[in-house]
Amino acid sequence: MADQTLKKPLLSVTAEKYQTLIKQYTPKPTIIKNVVRAFIVGGIICSIGQIFINLFSSFGLARVEASTAATATMIFLGALLTGLGVYDEIGKFGGAGSIVPVTGFANSIVAPAMEFKREGYVMGVGAKLFTVAGPVLVYGIATSIVVGFVYFLLH
Amino acid sequence: MVFAKPPVILSSYSVVGPKEGQGPLGKTFDKVWKDDLNGEKSWEVAESKMLQEAMNGAINQASVPKEQIDFMLAGDLLNQIISSNFAARQMALPFIGLYGACSTMALGIAVGSMLIDGGFAQKVLVGVSSHHDTAERQYRLPTEQGAQRAMSAQWTVTGAGSVLLGSDGAGPRVTSATIGRVIDFAVKDVNNMGAAMAPAVADTILNHFHDRQLRPVDYNLIASGDLGAVGLALACELLKQSGMDMGTNFTDCGVMIYDESQDTHSGASGCGCSSVVLAGDILQRIKAGELKRVMLVGSGALHSPTSALQGESIPGIGHAVVIEG
Numbered sequence: 001m002a003d004q005t006l007k008k009p010l011l012s013v014t015a016e017k018y019q020t021l022i023k024q025y026t027p028k029p030t031i032i033k034n035v036v037r038a039f040i041v042g043g044i045i046c047s048i049g050q051i052f053i054n055l056f057s058s059f060g061l062a063r064v065e066a067s068t069a070a071t072a073t074m075i076f077l078g079a080l081l082t083g084l085g086v087y088d089e090i091g092k093f094g095g096a097g098s099i100v101p102v103t104g105f106a107n108s109i110v111a112p113a114m115e116f117k118r119e120g121y122v123m124g125v126g127a128k129l130f131t132v133a134g135p136v137l138v139y140g141i142a143t144s145i146v147v148g149f150v151y152f153l154l155h
Numbered sequence: 156m157v158f159a160k161p162p163v164i165l166s167s168y169s170v171v172g173p174k175e176g177q178g179p180l181g182k183t184f185d186k187v188w189k190d191d192l193n194g195e196k197s198w199e200v201a202e203s204k205m206l207q208e209a210m211n212g213a214i215n216q217a218s219v220p221k222e223q224i225d226f227m228l229a230g231d232l233l234n235q236i237i238s239s240n241f242a243a244r245q246m247a248l249p250f251i252g253l254y255g256a257c258s259t260m261a262l263g264i265a266v267g268s269m270l271i272d273g274g275f276a277q278k279v280l281v282g283v284s285s286h287h288d289t290a291e292r293q294y295r296l297p298t299e300q301g302a303q304r305a306m307s308a309q310w311t312v313t314g315a316g317s318v319l320l321g322s323d324g325a326g327p328r329v330t331s332a333t334i335g336r337v338i339d340f341a342v343k344d345v346n347n348m349g350a351a352m353a354p355a356v357a358d359t360i361l362n363h364f365h366d367r368q369l370r371p372v373d374y375n376l377i378a379s380g381d382l383g384a385v386g387l388a389l390a391c392e393l394l395k396q397s398g399m400d401m402g403t404n405f406t407d408c409g410v411m412i413y414d415e416s417q418d419t420h421s422g423a424s425g426c427g428c429s430s431v432v433l434a435g436d437i438l439q440r441i442k443a444g445e446l447k448r449v450m451l452v453g454s455g456a457l458h459s460p461t462s463a464l465q466g467e468s469i470p471g472i473g474h475a476v477v478i479e480g
Contacts, residue, residue, distance in 0.1 A: 011358055012397045015340040022342065022350045025388045027306040027421075034303070082299050091301015098301050107301050115297035118197045132300060 041094025078103030168212030172313030183435035261453025282317035285425030316430025349386020355471035380429035383422035
């Protein structure tokens with residue numbers, strides 16, 4: 001048993017001071033490396049998309065239809081690579097470069113679908129499908145409604 | 156707490172996933188799974204099976220009939236500690252479920268030693284588990300989600316470790332323990348759990364040395380559970396500023412288990428981390444006579460995904476157990 005008359009030792013660092021210590025010891029995110037990688041990976045993904053647009057155009061599709069078909073193809077590729085377990089590796093390397101394009105959106109839907117299949121198709125896949133993409137959809141749609149309303153008033 | 160009749164660690168057993176098996180301590184583990192699922196239908200079932208394997212392994216190594224075991228103490232990271240509950244269903248032993256987040260191994264050894272030293276038990280089985288994929292989906296993102304992890308983030312260990320404590324026999328002994336206080340230094344970043352736990356570990360270490368009137372040099376090894384590289388550096392700095400120089404024997408299980416090339420950023424975390432390093436590397440080195448007196452300070456972050464989303468900071472805890480060869 002400890003001698004209760006002795007003064008208990010205390011950490012001589014306050015919570016406030018600790019915050020500056022944390023800043024000092026926590027490694028900084030490698031911003032420049034991340035930005036360069038995101039630029040390259042994002043650029044490659046978009047270039048592949050452009051190749052599909054040109055390809056579909058050469059088949060005689062109109063400009064708008066060709067880009068719709070290319071988008072669908074990119075979504076398919078994003079979902080396929082997620083299913084094969086490759087997209088998370090691309091994401092780890094490319095960061096925002098692989099999140100922002102439409103392939104990243106496919107990844108954010110397919111990943112939870114795979115993850116929560118074991119909890120069943122209703123409460124698992126059904127309920128958790130939009131855990132990652134949900135906020136994007138909610139605020140994306142909300143913003144488009146507001147912008148649409150402003151556009152309607154101006155015209 | 157100093158144990159009047161120090162309980163003996165009769166046996167230990169560790170089971171880990173493939174990534175841990177490839178790490179620098181790979182050879183010290185009793186069993187390495189070839190993949191994280193090991194033929195089960197879900198990661199949760201796999202984790203529970205892993206815990207059972209570790210506990211049965213410890214029982215078999217000690218060649219003790221199961222009927223002689225008075226209590227099974229177990230814990231893990233999942234909601235309602237399901238891995239332990241389901242393992243206990245198979246083990247059919249009187250079961251006490253524990254939750255100390257990643258500090259559960261040290262907590263279990265401390266409580267088990269109290270049961271034995273207090274005369275309530277002859278033999279107590281302690282085991283904990285964690286699984287990278289079950290923890291990821293509960294605390295963070297789906298595993299196939301392509302996202303970058305923060306530099307201070309840690310990698311949850313897939314592993315289960317178990318020790319069998321006995322009132323007498325041959326083996327290393329648990330001589331003392333210090334139960335930690337919950338310390339919260341207002342860290343809210345769930346990607347920097349080492350920083351959240353470091354003050355609690357430092358507090359427990361200070362209290363331990365104060366109670367026992369000892370110094371860090373009296374130990375061959377002082378290992379925190381899973382502070383990671385960032386947390387370990389912070390704990391060292393906190394202790395230094397509080398007037399305690401830890402010397403060169405202070406390390407962290409989360410730093411030991413992976414090497415740089417495994418890209419885990421700040422190191423490992425999870426109940427499994429300290430339990431497999433203890434059951435493997437540390438106890439083997441004690442038995443070989445390389446280490447005489449070791450302190451394990453299990454470190455736990457006592458938050459949940461809900462509390463973190465609601466803006467609560469992360470309370471930390473550290474429990475210390477001293478094992479002597």
